[in-house]
Amino acid sequence: MxxxxxxxxxxxxxxxxxxxxxxxxxxxxxxxxxxxxxxxxxxxxxxxxxxxxxxxxxxxxxxxxxxxxxxxxxxxxxxxxxxxxxxxxxxxxxxxxxxxxxxxxxxxxxxxxxxxxxxxxxxxxxxxxxxxxxxxxxxxxxxxxxxxxxxxxxxxxxxxxxxxxxxxxxxxxxxxxxxxxxxxxxxxxxxxxxxxxxxxxxxxERTADCVVAGFRWHKDGVGVGSLLLGLFDGDGVLHHVGVASSFTVARRAELVAELAPLRENALDGHPWRAWAQAWADAGGRMTGGQSRWNSTKDLSWEPLRPETVAEVRYEHVLGGRFRHGGRLVRFRPDRTPESCTYAQLDAVAPAELAALFGERTNP
CATH class of the missing domain: 3.30.470.30 (DNA ligase/mRNA capping enzyme)
Structure with missing residues (x-):
C-alpha cells in the first residue's frame, strides 16, 4: 500500500x-x-x-x-x-x-x-x-x-x-x-x-435512579472503579443496565468505605448470584463475561446487597442498557430499590433512517 x-x-x-x-x-x-x-x-x-x-x-x-x-x-x-x-x-x-x-x-x-x-x-x-x-x-x-x-x-x-x-x-x-x-x-x-x-x-443526557448491586475494583486495586447498576422490569426481575464510573482518586477511596456494610453477606439471596446460567435463561443481561474488546480485561465484580439507590446521568438506552457508561450524581436514601424500574426511562419513538438521508444538504 x-x-x-x-x-x-x-x-x-x-x-x-x-x-x-x-x-x-x-x-x-x-x-x-x-x-x-x-x-x-x-x-x-x-x-x-x-x-x-x-x-x-x-x-x-x-x-x-x-x-x-x-x-x-x-x-x-x-x-x-x-x-x-x-x-x-x-x-x-x-x-x-x-x-x-x-x-x-x-x-x-x-x-x-x-x-x-x-x-x-x-x-x-x-x-x-x-x-x-x-x-x-x-x-x-x-x-x-x-x-x-x-x-x-x-x-x-x-x-x-x-x-x-x-x-x-x-x-x-x-x-x-x-x-x-x-x-x-x-x-x-x-x-x-x-x-x-x-x-x-x-x-x-438524562438521569435515572438505579439499584447499586455490585462494583468493580479500580485497576489500582485499592479503590472502587465502577458501580454496577440495575433496573427492575415489569416482572420484578433486576437487570444489569450498565455502570457508573469516572471517579476521582479521593472518591474511589471514599466509596470503599461507604459500600463496605453492603458487602456483608451480599450473596445471600442476591438476584445475580447465578447469573451465568439463570440470567441467560431468563433473557436478562449480566456483567462478568469476557470483554469483546480486550480479552485480558478483568471484568470480575464484587456483589453488594441491592439496598442502595443511585441517581445516574446517562446518554441513551440501547437494547435495555445504557449505551455508554453513566456518571454518579448522588445516592438517593429517599428512594427504595423496588421503585427503580425501566418505566422511568424516556421512550423515544423510532425514526426512519431514509427520512434523514432525504434531507441531505451541502452548505
Whole structure:
C-alpha cells in the first residue's frame, strides 16, 4: 500500500457540549452510533483502521468488497461502520461482529451485513487533503461518492450535512429513536488535525435512579472503579443496565468505605448470584463475561446487597442498557430499590433512517 496518507491515522476528535453551538462558519452532521473507522484503499488493497489502531478488516469482509466497488481506487476516507435495521442503528449487533472465528465472521457478514457512513476525505489519488479546509474535503468526498446505490443494509452512505443550526437541532431531537448518538459541529474551514479535539459533539443526557448491586475494583486495586447498576422490569426481575464510573482518586477511596456494610453477606439471596446460567435463561443481561474488546480485561465484580439507590446521568438506552457508561450524581436514601424500574426511562419513538438521508444538504 502506497498512499499520501498512510496508516495508522489517529482520527480527529470532538469535545462534548450540552447544546448545539451556534457560531458563524459551523457545519453540522448527525453523530453515528457505530465503530469509527478510517478506510485506506490502494487498488485492490483495503485496510479498515479503528480509532484505537485495532485492525477491523478481517471482521467486515462484506465492507471490503463494497468499498472496492464504490470508492475511488486510491483514497483515505474517515467514517463510521454501522449496522442498520428497520428500527434504526443496532450497536449491539455491530459489537457481535467482532468474533475471533473466521467461519463465524463469514456467517455474520451474510446475516447482519454492515454499512459504512463516510464523512471526511483525507487523501485522493496522490493528493494529501489533510491541510485543506473541511469544506473542500467535503466537496471532493461528495463528488467521488456520487450515487452509491446498493441495498439499504449494505449501502455506502455520505453523511447528511447542513450549515443551519435549526436543522441540526431538529436532527438532535427527532432522530434519537433511530439510534443516533447526537450531533457533530465543526468549522467549515477546519483542516484535519489528527488526535485533536477540535470539533464539538452534542449528546443526549438524562438521569435515572438505579439499584447499586455490585462494583468493580479500580485497576489500582485499592479503590472502587465502577458501580454496577440495575433496573427492575415489569416482572420484578433486576437487570444489569450498565455502570457508573469516572471517579476521582479521593472518591474511589471514599466509596470503599461507604459500600463496605453492603458487602456483608451480599450473596445471600442476591438476584445475580447465578447469573451465568439463570440470567441467560431468563433473557436478562449480566456483567462478568469476557470483554469483546480486550480479552485480558478483568471484568470480575464484587456483589453488594441491592439496598442502595443511585441517581445516574446517562446518554441513551440501547437494547435495555445504557449505551455508554453513566456518571454518579448522588445516592438517593429517599428512594427504595423496588421503585427503580425501566418505566422511568424516556421512550423515544423510532425514526426512519431514509427520512434523514432525504434531507441531505451541502452548505
Amino acid at each position: 502506497d498512499l499520501p496518507v498512510m496508516p495508522p491515522v489517529k482520527p480527529m476528535l470532538a469535545k462534548a457540549v450540552h447544546e448545539v453551538p451556534r457560531l458563524p462558519g459551523l457545519v453540522y452532521e448527525p453523530k453515528w452510533d457505530g465503530f469509527r473507522c478510517i478506510v485506506f484503499r490502494d487498488g485492490d488493497e483495503v485496510e479498515l483502521g479503528s480509532r484505537n489502531d485495532r485492525p477491523l478488516t478481517r471482521y467486515f469482509p462484506e465492507l471490503v468488497e463494497l468499498l472496492i466497488e464504490k470508492l475511488p481506487r486510491r483514497c483515505v476516507v474517515d467514517g463510521e461502520i454501522v449496522v442498520v435495521t428497520g428500527a434504526g442503528l443496532d450497536f449491539a449487533t455491530l459489537q457481535n461482529r467482532l468474533h475471533p472465528a473466521a467461519s463465524r465472521v463469514r456467517k455474520l457478514a451474510a446475516e447482519t451485513p454492515a454499512g459504512f457512513v463516510a464523512f471526511d476525505l483525507l487523501a485522493l489519488d496522490d493528493r494529501d487533503l489533510t491541510a485543506e479546509p473541511f469544506s473542500e474535503r467535503r466537496r471532493l468526498l461528495a463528488s467521488v461518492l456520487g450515487d452509491t446505490g446498493g441495498s439499504a443494509a449494505r449501502q455506502l452512505h455520505l453523511t447528511p450535512l447542513t450549515d443551519n443550526p435549526d436543522v441540526a437541532q431538529d436532527w438532535f431531537t427527532r432522530f434519537e429513536g433511530a439510534g443516533f448518538d447526537g450531533v457533530m459541529a465543526k468549522p467549515a474551514d477546519l483542516p484535519y488535525l489528527q488526535d485533536k479535539r477540535v470539533m464539538w459533539k452534542v449528546k443526549h
